Amino acid sequence: MFQYLGVAARHSPPYPLYIVHVFGEPMSQTLLRHLCMLxxxxxxxxxxxxxxxxxxxxQQGYEVTVRSIQRDLNSLSSVLPLISDGAKRQGWSWMADGGEVGLMGMDAHEAMTLxxxxGQLAQLLPTATLEHLQPYFTQxxxxxxxxxxxxxHWPDKVRVLPKGQPLLAPQVSPEVQSAVYEALLGDCQLDIEYMRRDATEPKRYLAHPVALVLRGQVSYLLCMLRDYEDISQLVLHRIKSARLIDAPARKADGFNLDAYISQGKLGFAHGGQVRLEAEFHEHAVQTLMETPLSEDQELIPATLGTSGRNMRWLLTATVNDTGELxxxxxxxxxxxxxxxxxPLGQAANN
Known part of the structure; x- marks a missing residue:
């Protein structure tokens, strides 16, 4: 038979790892069935x-009676954080604060990664998903x-910092964030109130969510408003209210998020792609070589100083014409x- 090892007193969470082990015999069909059931x-x-x-x-090939399942669960609940709701058609759950969330142990590598x-996942995932992951973070x-x-101590030794002036994140309503994420997840419409820049009152829109982009400290909802086909960019912190509508959102024909971003649509675009020609002092050259602007960037010595060193360098690169540039x-x-x-056409003719 098998035993569940490493189990502390049932009513003293947090629980340690629950490890299943078989003594003196290969893994039995009963054990496999218990694992599938859990x-x-x-x-x-x-x-x-x-x-x-x-x-x-x-469906997994295990034929067993309801009575056997009830008996197994009553037995397992004495050593595992399993609870029943006491209903006539008895329902079973893992305890909300039951510690270990899987049947395999988490090692230090996995714990450090989590x-x-x-911190990064808080802006990327729906609230319900984050709540589902919380036991993993606790573990x-x-x-x-x-x-x-x-x-x-590794998490205390590593930090990711944004380039440029650090800014505090704008305040986003948790209710708005939850509604937006759920709409994206379920491809549903949203009824929103949005405060446009320089407006004095929010305006109401029917929104069809398409994608979400985090850019620095600001989150952008890409969506189609009302019956329009073009993609609008709404900053999440200016959405004053958001309500899920039980109706499918319209699809943006041919939309590709990566292509949208690569076209500079989120970079305060002034136009399309251009050929940048810039002259730099030699002290900037190492940075330009280490972090190039584009795949086709070229750096050419332009002028020599009295010491014979290249004092000025000419840079050329194909880039999106944006305010960020x-x-x-x-x-x-x-x-x-x-x-x-x-402009690219003019550059090609020169």
Missing amino acids: REIPRSPRSIDCQTLQSRLA KLVQ ADRILAQRGGKFA ETWLNGFGKLCLRWRKV
Whole structure:
């Protein structure tokens, strides 16, 4: 038979790892059936009844009676954080704060990875998904505290900083964020109130969500408004209210998020692609070589100084014509001596 090892007192969470082990014999069909059954049980407040478990086990090739399932769950609940709702058609769940969320242990590598991504995921995932992941984050904290070793302090030694002036994130209503994410997830319409720039009152729109883009500290909802086909960009913190509508959102024909971004649509575009020609002082050249503007960037010595060194360099690159490009150029200060943007058609004729 098998035993569940490493189990603390049932009513003293957080629970340690629950490890299934077989002594003296190969893994039995009973054990395999128990593993399949436990994987089907959701975390509270959701639940699953024994009849549904019986059907799902049958789909996986395990024929078992409802009474046997009830007996197994009553036995397993004495060593695992399983609870029943006491209903006539008894429903079973993993405890909401039951510690370990899987039947396989989490190691220090996995715990460290979860801690590093936890902060980033808050802006990327729907609220319901984050709530579903919370037990994993809790388990990661415990693993690092108990047996993280050299990994325990890694999250304190690594930071990701944005380039440029650090800015505080704008305040986004949790209700708005939840509604927007759920609409994107379910391809549903949204009834929103949006405060446009320089407006004094929010305006109401029917929105068809298409995508979400995080750019620095600001989140942009790409959507189609009302019956229009063009893509609008709405910043999330200016959405004053958002309500899910139980109706399918319209699809943006031929829309590709990566292509949309690569075309500079989120970079305060002034036009299409241009050929940038810029002259830089030699002190800027190493940066330009290490982090090029484009795949076709070229750096050519322009003038020699009295010492024989190349004092000025000419840069050419194909780039999107955006406000960010001009900000980048101005950021070099006196090291960027002059620059101009040539439309691609004109550049090809020269």
